[in-house]
Amino acid sequence: MNVRPDFSKNANHAETAPAFLSVWDMHAYYGESYIVQGISFNVHEGEILALLGRNGAGKTTTLRAIARLDDPQVNKGEIWLDHKPLHNMKSYEAAGVGLGLVPEDRRIIPGLTVEENLKLAQIAPPIGWSIDRLYDLFPRLGERRNQEGVTLSGGEQQMLSIARALARDVKVLLLDEPYEGLAPVIVDEIEKTLRVIKEQGMTTILVEQNAVRALQLADRAVILDTGSIVFDGSAAEVLENEELRAEYLAI
Amino acid sequence: ASHSGFTNAPGDSSVTLGFNVPQTGPYADEGADELRAYELAVEHLNGGGDGGMMSTFSSKVLDGTGILGRKVEYVTGDTQTKSDAARASAKSMIEKDGAIMITGGSSSGVAVAVQALCQEAGVIFMAGLTHSNDTTGKDKRANGFRHFFNSYMSGAALAPVLANAYGTDRKAYHLTADYNWGYTTEEAVKSSTEAMGWETVAAVKTPLTQTDFSSYIAPVLQSGADTLVLNHYGGNMVNSLTNAVQFGLRDKQVNGKDFQIVVPLYSRLMAKGAGANVKGIFGSTNWHWSLQDEGSKAFVKSFGTKYGFPPSQAAHTCYVQTLLYADAVQRAGSFAPCAVAEALEGYEFDGLGNGKTLYRADDHQCFKDVLVVKGKENPTSEFDLLEIVEVTPVDQVTYAPDHPQFQGGALGTCNNGA
Amino acid sequence: MGILEVKDVNKRFGGLQALGDVNLSVKENTCHAIIGPNGAGKSTLLNCLVGKLIPDTGSVLFDGNSVLGRTPFEICQMGISRVFQTPEIFGDLSVMENMMIPLFAKRDGAFRLHAIESVASEAELRTDAERMLEEVNMLDKANMHSAAMSRGDKRRLEMAMCLVQNPRLLLLDEPTAGMARADTNNTIDLLKEIKEKRDITIAIIEHDMHVVFSLADRITVLAQGTPLVEDSPENIKGHPKVKEAYLGEAA
Amino acid sequence: MDAIILQILNGLDKGSAYALIALGLTLIFGTLGVVNFAHGALFMIGAFCAVTLSRLFSLSHEVLVPGETDFLGNPKTKDVPYIYDWFGESTGAAIIDWSVPLAILFAIPVMIAVGVIMERGLIKHFYKRPHADQILVTFGLAIVLQEIIKYYYGANPIPTPAPQAFAGSFDFGAMLGFDPNTIIYPYWRLVYFAFAALIIGAVFAFLQFTTFGMVVRAGMADRETVGLLGINIDKRFTIMFGLAAAVAGLAGVMYTPINSPNYHMGMDFLVLSFVVVVVGGMGSLPGAVLAGFVLGILESFASMREVIDIIPGINQVIIYLVAIIILLTRPRGLMGRKGVMED
Amino acid sequence: MFGLEKKDARLLLLVAVLVAFAPFLLNPFPEGSAMAQFNAGYPDLMQRFVIFGIFAIGFNILFGLTGYLSFGHAAFLGVGSYAAVWMFKLLSMNVLPAIILAVAMSGLFALLIGYISLRRSGIYFSILTLAFAQMMFALAYSVLTPITGGETGLQLALDDPRILGTSQTAGGNIPVPGLFGLEMRDSAELVLGSWVFTFNVGYYFAAIVMLVAFYLSIRIFRSPFGMMLRAIKSNQQRLNYTGLNPKPYTLAAFVISGMYAGLAGALMASMDPLAGAERMFWTASGEVVLMTILGGVGTLIGPVLGAGAIKYMENIISKINSDILHGWFAFLPDGLEDFVVAIIYPFIGKGWHLTLGLIFMGVVIFLPGGLVEGGQRIAALFGRKKASDDDSGKSAKTEPAE
Numbered sequence A: 001m002n003v004r005p006d007f008s009k010n011a012n013h014a015e016t017a018p019a020f021l022s023v024w025d026m027h028a029y030y031g032e033s034y035i036v037q038g039i040s041f042n043v044h045e046g047e048i049l050a051l052l053g054r055n056g057a058g059k060t061t062t063l064r065a066i067a068r069l070d071d072p073q074v075n076k077g078e079i080w081l082d083h084k085p086l087h088n089m090k091s092y093e094a095a096g097v098g099l100g101l102v103p104e105d106r107r108i109i110p111g112l113t114v115e116e117n118l119k120l121a122q123i124a125p126p127i128g129w130s131i132d133r134l135y136d137l138f139p140r141l142g143e144r145r146n147q148e149g150v151t152l153s154g155g156e157q158q159m160l161s162i163a164r165a166l167a168r169d170v171k172v173l174l175l176d177e178p179y180e181g182l183a184p185v186i187v188d189e190i191e192k193t194l195r196v197i198k199e200q201g202m203t204t205i206l207v208e209q210n211a212v213r214a215l216q217l218a219d220r221a222v223i224l225d226t227g228s229i230v231f232d233g234s235a236a237e238v239l240e241n242e243e244l245r246a247e248y249l250a251i
Numbered sequence B: 001a002s003h004s005g006f007t008n009a010p011g012d013s014s015v016t017l018g019f020n021v022p023q024t025g026p027y028a029d030e031g032a033d034e035l036r037a038y039e040l041a042v043e044h045l046n047g048g049g050d051g052g053m054m055s056t057f058s059s060k061v062l063d064g065t066g067i068l069g070r071k072v073e074y075v076t077g078d079t080q081t082k083s084d085a086a087r088a089s090a091k092s093m094i095e096k097d098g099a100i101m102i103t104g105g106s107s108s109g110v111a112v113a114v115q116a117l118c119q120e121a122g123v124i125f126m127a128g129l130t131h132s133n134d135t136t137g138k139d140k141r142a143n144g145f146r147h148f149f150n151s152y153m154s155g156a157a158l159a160p161v162l163a164n165a166y167g168t169d170r171k172a173y174h175l176t177a178d179y180n181w182g183y184t185t186e187e188a189v190k191s192s193t194e195a196m197g198w199e200t201v202a203a204v205k206t207p208l209t210q211t212d213f214s215s216y217i218a219p220v221l222q223s224g225a226d227t228l229v230l231n232h233y234g235g236n237m238v239n240s241l242t243n244a245v246q247f248g249l250r251d252k253q254v255n256g257k258d259f260q261i262v263v264p265l266y267s268r269l270m271a272k273g274a275g276a277n278v279k280g281i282f283g284s285t286n287w288h289w290s291l292q293d294e295g296s297k298a299f300v301k302s303f304g305t306k307y308g309f310p311p312s313q314a315a316h317t318c319y320v321q322t323l324l325y326a327d328a329v330q331r332a333g334s335f336a337p338c339a340v341a342e343a344l345e346g347y348e349f350d351g352l353g354n355g356k357t358l359y360r361a362d363d364h365q366c367f368k369d370v371l372v373v374k375g376k377e378n379p380t381s382e383f384d385l386l387e388i389v390e391v392t393p394v395d396q397v398t399y400a401p402d403h404p405q406f407q408g409g410a411l412g413t414c415n416n417g418a
Numbered sequence C: 001m002g003i004l005e006v007k008d009v010n011k012r013f014g015g016l017q018a019l020g021d022v023n024l025s026v027k028e029n030t031c032h033a034i035i036g037p038n039g040a041g042k043s044t045l046l047n048c049l050v051g052k053l054i055p056d057t058g059s060v061l062f063d064g065n066s067v068l069g070r071t072p073f074e075i076c077q078m079g080i081s082r083v084f085q086t087p088e089i090f091g092d093l094s095v096m097e098n099m100m101i102p103l104f105a106k107r108d109g110a111f112r113l114h115a116i117e118s119v120a121s122e123a124e125l126r127t128d129a130e131r132m133l134e135e136v137n138m139l140d141k142a143n144m145h146s147a148a149m150s151r152g153d154k155r156r157l158e159m160a161m162c163l164v165q166n167p168r169l170l171l172l173d174e175p176t177a178g179m180a181r182a183d184t185n186n187t188i189d190l191l192k193e194i195k196e197k198r199d200i201t202i203a204i205i206e207h208d209m210h211v212v213f214s215l216a217d218r219i220t221v222l223a224q225g226t227p228l229v230e231d232s233p234e235n236i237k238g239h240p241k242v243k244e245a246y247l248g249e250a251a
Numbered sequence D: 001m002d003a004i005i006l007q008i009l010n011g012l013d014k015g016s017a018y019a020l021i022a023l024g025l026t027l028i029f030g031t032l033g034v035v036n037f038a039h040g041a042l043f044m045i046g047a048f049c050a051v052t053l054s055r056l057f058s059l060s061h062e063v064l065v066p067g068e069t070d071f072l073g074n075p076k077t078k079d080v081p082y083i084y085d086w087f088g089e090s091t092g093a094a095i096i097d098w099s100v101p102l103a104i105l106f107a108i109p110v111m112i113a114v115g116v117i118m119e120r121g122l123i124k125h126f127y128k129r130p131h132a133d134q135i136l137v138t139f140g141l142a143i144v145l146q147e148i149i150k151y152y153y154g155a156n157p158i159p160t161p162a163p164q165a166f167a168g169s170f171d172f173g174a175m176l177g178f179d180p181n182t183i184i185y186p187y188w189r190l191v192y193f194a195f196a197a198l199i200i201g202a203v204f205a206f207l208q209f210t211t212f213g214m215v216v217r218a219g220m221a222d223r224e225t226v227g228l229l230g231i232n233i234d235k236r237f238t239i240m241f242g243l244a245a246a247v248a249g250l251a252g253v254m255y256t257p258i259n260s261p262n263y264h265m266g267m268d269f270l271v272l273s274f275v276v277v278v279v280g281g282m283g284s285l286p287g288a289v290l291a292g293f294v295l296g297i298l299e300s301f302a303s304m305r306e307v308i309d310i311i312p313g314i315n316q317v318i319i320y321l322v323a324i325i326i327l328l329t330r331p332r333g334l335m336g337r338k339g340v341m342e343d
Numbered sequence E: 001m002f003g004l005e006k007k008d009a010r011l012l013l014l015v016a017v018l019v020a021f022a023p024f025l026l027n028p029f030p031e032g033s034a035m036a037q038f039n040a041g042y043p044d045l046m047q048r049f050v051i052f053g054i055f056a057i058g059f060n061i062l063f064g065l066t067g068y069l070s071f072g073h074a075a076f077l078g079v080g081s082y083a084a085v086w087m088f089k090l091l092s093m094n095v096l097p098a099i100i101l102a103v104a105m106s107g108l109f110a111l112l113i114g115y116i117s118l119r120r121s122g123i124y125f126s127i128l129t130l131a132f133a134q135m136m137f138a139l140a141y142s143v144l145t146p147i148t149g150g151e152t153g154l155q156l157a158l159d160d161p162r163i164l165g166t167s168q169t170a171g172g173n174i175p176v177p178g179l180f181g182l183e184m185r186d187s188a189e190l191v192l193g194s195w196v197f198t199f200n201v202g203y204y205f206a207a208i209v210m211l212v213a214f215y216l217s218i219r220i221f222r223s224p225f226g227m228m229l230r231a232i233k234s235n236q237q238r239l240n241y242t243g244l245n246p247k248p249y250t251l252a253a254f255v256i257s258g259m260y261a262g263l264a265g266a267l268m269a270s271m272d273p274l275a276g277a278e279r280m281f282w283t284a285s286g287e288v289v290l291m292t293i294l295g296g297v298g299t300l301i302g303p304v305l306g307a308g309a310i311k312y313m314e315n316i317i318s319k320i321n322s323d324i325l326h327g328w329f330a331f332l333p334d335g336l337e338d339f340v341v342a343i344i345y346p347f348i349g350k351g352w353h354l355t356l357g358l359i360f361m362g363v364v365i366f367l368p369g370g371l372v373e374g375g376q377r378i379a380a381l382f383g384r385k386k387a388s389d390d391d392s393g394k395s396a397k398t399e400p401a402e
């Protein structure tokens, strides 16, 4: 039954292109605390969506819910990726159909070297970029390949985390604050890379506190506030809309 | 209970005995057999079954109407073969269930601990299986009585038989469990074999918790010893004997003699655990079901009929202790511990399987014949593992109350409790 | 003579020269920023200051006293507090309790056996804690289980824990990474205010140039373990080498 | 000199037993991070696989023995194993004789099944729970398993000898030019040593030459992230548990001729195997094996009469004493990895 | 009250009331009835409840607060017992000097062992403590027999010096421990209909000590010290960089809990003057770990409940034999009676371990917070008001670290 339901009748936004990733009325909890309170949005193939909001708005929670991690629990709602029902899957199955998450705290695996961290990503199919290609993208990682991953500097860890996601053949990349802790030059570099992979058809959700930067890169934006969507529209719109920016993004 | 001058005076219709045996832990099977014997004894005292040894017992005051006309009831508890747990369960029998006598146990540590407790609480303790000299030596108590034999008696009974079988010119190597019972057994066997002319090459202590004895067994041959004495009991003995046989010690020749192994204290359950390794190995035991005296035959018969297999020595001693207690109460005409103790002290009886027996007043130890046994070469059933080599007469194993191996401690005075 | 004097500090990790002949002098009551590419050795330098790492050679003087050979808690008792790159808080404790602990450390020293007194009766410390929480806008979260907070909040809590001790030298390792813009601005204001009101010296590591240029009185640029330049913010902004190696388009 | 060689031999053998038990434990405890107090029970179940098999082989029917009576005076019967009827008496007897080695084949599937059921049914839910909860549940399980075995097999040890072919001992001393009978060693212990080496080698090879070990280690450090990388870690944990159970079980099977198995043999070994694993260092298989041998050899030396005479009681405490010294001089045991079970 | 917050004061009061009326509460079934088997209101078991309660409370100060899992705590219990018995042998049968020496000695041992063991954390710490305790057990059982009595335990004898007392009573018996003439084993009985309630001096003495110990533990939990301990469990690194030295805090916790264990040991010896080496065996250390977890780690009252549960099983369930079972089900038709007995039999008497194992498993699986959580759930069933009233578990649950 791998067919995406037609949410368009009830959808709170009118898009013409078919959605690639679709989140429908998702409610997510951490134990008793009700964090994401029924959100719906679509992401189209090859699009970069900026997911914005204040600290504690529920951005990370949303990404984790989409990636099907054990926490938070999604008690209600549907998530569809390319006609496959993610909401019935476990995280490894979701990863198997092409979902990749770069978690906010990087999650470099202790006890493993840089290279092992990357190799680990290539054990289960589908396999993406080759490790050499990743080292070309982040030369610092190549230099440190035999160092234990967790002893990398903060920025290097962030690079490794992104590289690890790209080492798999992801269709949708969920980036939780990928620029955090990175030197401005590297941020430029990563932004370029995101553009390149977007050209190649990658779909991306980008969570970022540096809203302006994110919006400049993104096609569309969704703004979260205390677990609900308060804006869903084009990125340019947010950049232009002073009020919106002031109220929800304080910029 | 009412104030009748002693702890837990029984009511008019029934009297409660406390059977405190290991139900869990390594000696659980032995405990289970003890419990079977107790249940049988209670049945017989209350007039059930075929009466077992009551008909062969030299004293005839027991008539199957319970004790002093009161129906015998019992409570059971688990000693876990730990002195703390044993005391806890004995205490609960005394405090909660109103038991007037506590009996059972299958190690000396437990026996000594519970005996002291009974002394304090003012009830009688009829020890179960306890073989250490200390129980009626330095740790003796006026309220405690032991029917089972002891380390000294094992040594005294074994030595002549060993000398006979293996000669008087032997070099012995002792492996000894590193705790009280091991010490007394080593000392007893050592002194009696040395008296026969044997030489003791070495005596090595092994930890209680040891399971693999290879590093203790391996050097034995090098030491020039031609006999190995395993002062081990229970699991220790099963393992050390198995290991010794594995090392092929029994196929060796040292000093021109066949190498031999001796196990001072045998029990059928242990022999079963060691399997074929016990074949031909000497040891001593308190009682064996193949004894042909009337008492033993009667007991084996009623036990075997009820449970389908012959009783162990632990079962025997526990059964006998129960009858002896009941008999003493009956004779004393009172349940008061001091009266019972008095009736038991210096009491001579017969017909309970070990021939003529004396409950010596000085230390509350029974003096009777001791069996020297040997692992049977061709067992015909899983119970038929030991054969009796000699019944050592009581005179040969009797010692003075102040014998050096029993020194220290005092019996004290009997305690009636509240 | 600055309050903090780092002289010829070297630190190697196996084959890697993480710090090479670092010299640094921080003047009292100033804010000194340390910037540089990822993996330049910034965090390593801070680690050497607080006793987490021991430099291979060189000396570190705080207020004329060497910190080398002292344990972290002794160094803290000397008046150096540190905010880590990844939030380090007492996750099992409530926010309020997280605040109380540094206050006890400040008042009673490294160890005192208060086994019978009650935390609840320490009214004075409580007020201090509340005041500080108020300053970082977290008073409403005082009774929250701190592990359950979003990451931005954890950062602010950690900073509050350091500030409440009234340290003489405050070491901040990317304090605003992952913080919402609004809170970043608040943090800048807070740090400015504290700098004015109190007798405090701040050393800050940051990749967010907005923060750096708003706060810093002096900036050291570290690259591959050695100081590249040290200068005023204005001059750094224009420095070609820095621009190339680190700032990129952001400048 | 010969005494020293002898004790080294003894130590190697003891050590191989410790190493083998610790190996299974370290797969679960050092690698999966589960404090498995039921590991001893797995060892014990392995041993009882051997007992069960030899009992199965010896299943028999009664035949009257004419002219004899049993202890109660009833007609005597004799048990004849069915296996004699099927294969003839000599083949049948040989099969019974070889029941311990044959039990290896029997134990492998049984132990894997036990391990998998245990993991799927119980342990699975405890990976994320505090170690305290793991201790309580696995301890509870160990007691239950023990009691079940006790219920069916009794508390007494059950002799389970090695095949006749391995009875007796081998004279090493004669081979090395010492006097005969100075250095002897039982054949079965040599077999045990070789078997341990084989199993240890096989497990190492499996974990070293495949990515399996790395994935499991990663999964233990951070399950969530490993899941994000598309790896079904649950499945691998289950396999690991099955493997560990099989290793424990085989150690038990082979151990039966050395010491007659009883229901609490697992508990007796449990503490020791924890000590071995921790002294070896958490998360390190080579560490566990090395520690097994080190402790085995030192224990053997400490049990020498000459040593006990100098320091009475040293044989009682040597293992713990060495453990303390090693843990104090090497923070993570012999070869432990950082961060594994350190908090 | 007593410087406690209201809910803690209420908890303490509740415990005090329960303890004071334990002889009634634990003897709910009339003497001679079938259910009387389940009565636990006899002195020895009641004493054990409170004594092991003390042991577990102390253990929880270390484990519940700091997370350091000592697997050798029984060693301190053993040291306390030995010290107390030696005091009885040498000085007098008064329990106070015995308790004082026991607490001091166990504190000393804890200081030494803790100082060394605390150089490591996590499992390495656990194994260090285990190793020390096992060494102490092994030596006490064997080579130290002259000091410890070895296998049979250290006992009083008729020829002990007892400088401040008598070696023997007038009747030629060993005197019994007491408190200024009040003998620990003295009991008064109250017969109400077919109920018999026993009030034992030793029990009330131990109970008072336990209440004091419990009170102190509440104070420690709520104190800055307790908070530091929880901080240690949560994040030692941060504590270090906050200017606090975790070492002395953990060591203090270790010593305090060691002294609690010593106190428990001394009380055991006071109720029953014998000290056995098995008290130090690893299974004894494991038992207190299990008690604490079973009741609820880090909760105030949990460890006491856990201790009670395990001791109850050990002393009551183990004593039920098939005879008693048949007695209970005698009303059933014969076949059915045998059937029911056959079903239950494996779980009682010698099968009590099986029941214990199943309870361990059941509790962790269904009540992750231990028995305290069970209590909370029951309380919740009785509605909000009741739940907040009887919040023994709640108060403990929300505050401490887990």
Ligand SMILES: Nc1ncnc2c1ncn2[C@@H]1O[C@H](COP(=O)(O)OP(=O)(O)OP(=O)(O)O)[C@@H](O)[C@H]1O
Residues within 6 Å of the ligand: A030, A033, A035, A053, A054, A055, A056, A057, A058, A059, A060, A061, A062, A071, A104, C147, C148, C149, C150, C151, C152, C153, C178, C180
């Ligand atoms: N494990 C948890 N348990 C309970 N509540 C949690 C947990 N993790 C997060 N929360 C709560 O969920 C809410 C949303 O958190 P989330 O991490 O999704 O925010 P965010 O938008 O990513 O914020 P930030 O920008 O600070 O990362 C916060 O209020 C937080 O307190």
Ligand SMILES: Nc1ncnc2c1ncn2[C@@H]1O[C@H](COP(=O)(O)OP(=O)(O)OP(=O)(O)O)[C@@H](O)[C@H]1O
Residues within 6 Å of the ligand: A144, A147, A151, A152, A153, A154, A155, A156, A181, C013, C014, C016, C018, C036, C037, C038, C039, C040, C041, C042, C043, C044, C045, C085
């Ligand atoms: N324990 C260690 N072992 C080996 N190398 C290490 C260790 N700690 C740090 N390094 C290396 O030292 C270099 C400096 O690291 P450091 O964390 O100081 O960088 P940083 O300047 O703080 O970078 P960032 O801005 O990315 O946080 C890095 O290349 C890092 O990989």
Ligand SMILES: [Mg+2]
Residues within 6 Å of the ligand: A059, A060, A061, A104, A176, C150, C151
């Ligand atoms: Mg977030």
Ligand SMILES: [Mg+2]
Residues within 6 Å of the ligand: A153, A154, A155, C042, C043, C044, C085, C173
């Ligand atoms: Mg850094």
